Amino acid sequence: MNQKTLQVDALESEAIYIFREVVAQFEKPVLLFSGGKDSITLVRLAQKAFFPAKIPFPLMHIDTGHNFPETIEFRDWLTQELGVELIVRNVQDNIDNGTVKEETGRYASRNMLQTETLLDAIEEFGFDACIGGARRDEEKARAKERIFSVRDDFGQWDEKNQRPEVFDILNGKIDLGQNVRVFPISNWTELDVWSYIKKENIEIPSIYFAHKRKTFLRDGLIWSADDEVVFRDEEEEVLERMVRFRTVGDMSCTAAVLSDAVDITKVVEEIRDSSISERGARIDDKRSEAAMEKRKQQGYF
């Protein structure tokens, strides 16, 4: 018989505990899956929480239509590999039926428009818990959010009046029509996520690693010029650069960083030594100091 002692990993153990509470306390949970490193980490943690049983809830992707093709490819591969159900709802449908209006101009992005599609999908399927990969170290409004964060019919976050959340007791009681956003990796930092991906040998989309890409510069940030999604002035010069992406949001609001980190070990080293925060390359946060808080009040995940 083996004599191994399990070493405690406090963050991992906390996340698994949270997943199990979700399944026990809610009738229809769903994992919001973007194809980014945080939601990929969530999937691994969900696997661990219920092994040898399968992940007992579907994954849902709110597709802006402006995702990196590598991310979509990866999403389809992973869900097939795990044998879990994947639900995709498209922002394009909301644009087509006129419930949201596409932004125009230099900084046009579909990032904000996701909220409407998400709220529609929550209603369509009757989800009562949406599990997301947000972390408190990402942004200072996120730093304030509970692990079980209650939202009303309109998806609104009442940030000044959050439920107390003491010890690890999670109160998932809600009224009909309300839902809870659940954040199992609230207490992880970006470096924790990357170190975990390395330790667990988790597959991630290729755009997280340094690669050659046609790009142009604007406002000190590096934008992908490969695609028609990103607005570009004629005078903005396209050059091939060695870059990678630190976050994988909508193509129109996610800038690249110069990097030669071609594998996971180098990525972890790069993050450890970085002097720019993760969301420093997200133009959606730069709209105002309260950009994230405002989006969350409106039901953004």
Next chain:
Amino acid sequence: MNVLKIATAGSVDDGKSTLIGRLLYDTKSLTDDKLEAIEEKSKQRGFDYLDFSLATDGLVAEREQGITIDVAHIYFSTRKKSFIIADTPGHIEYTRNMVTGASTAQASIVLIDARNGVVEQTYRHFFINNLLRIKDVVIAINKMDLVNFSEEKYNIIKGEIEYLASKSEYKNQNLTFIPMSALDGDNVVIPSENMSWYKGETLLHHLERLDAEDISEVSQTRFPVQTVIRPKTQDYHDFRGYAGKIYGGDFEVGDEVSVLPSQTKSTIKSIHFFNEEFAKAKSGSSVTITLDDNVNVSRGDMLVKVAEQPTIAKQLNATICWMDSAPLQASQKYYIKHGVNDAQAKITKLNTIIKTDFSGKIENPSALELNQIGDIQLKLSKPLLVDAYNQNKSNGSFILINPKTNNTVGVGFIR
């Protein structure tokens, strides 16, 4: 990835945000873009210093009013250790948010403005730290530069806190007093040149030395079952595992256990973590356990070692911190959530309100108002498997939920 969780508490303008900012700044934890944003906003507001509260006060309402309303979680690491700071509000009306931040902390920092000494908020913060039984508490005597780095001032404050500690029920606390100036950085990360009379450590050095495992209390092993795992696949056709987190002590394969509340006895057959099996798992691990016998176990049941039985209680005596604007009164009904277990609870008696300045109790009050702390008795709709909070934190605490609003309205500590 083990981290030390620290809660900070202090009265308004004690310099809490400045201290956290100083810790981040001197440990080079603020990235360039965040630092630039703070510089820009500070300038915009006409300050001639860096206002670090801009880094932590994440809500518009907080920045408008210049106060902290809710807990912010701040993450930083040094070469030796990773930390989470729960930056909790100082205002009395946000005490519930302070308890939220402090309840998961392994250590705590209470800030005192050296000019003002011990004030009402200090009593309250110190009291809550004691109620929560936080083992390692740093009393950060701040703004020493404004009292000419006076050793005498420091000693007066130290004496007052030691007097309070002598009146506390909780005796195992490690108290550390550090005189500092967060604004100038004295004794935060770098030893002060202005206080040669102080021979102790800097704040960071002290925090780096704390070991999360050393300061968590060791007690009897408790395994509340969160969910039952039955894959019913070909490979695992008869697998029936109990998923949960181990609290207090360890479990080993072969341990004789009782399943509560049925009190059925069995033996641990295997301990699973993902696709591996282990001979032993420690407190704090989320695992899946199988038993030798085919016993009936479901969510809310508990596995314990045969020789380590908790109390099976249909009535509780508890200290409660009230967190709702509608006061608690005797004969009201609530949901009680004890770990992963739910029941209904009726308040049978409101015994006392405890004064948070350690000056005693008010007997037989008619109600317990928001942010007050008191002793109560409860009757439960079904038996719960409990320990006293001073024996086992996780199994000795609970929350009360208002059945009409579903809000968490109180946190209880079983006596």
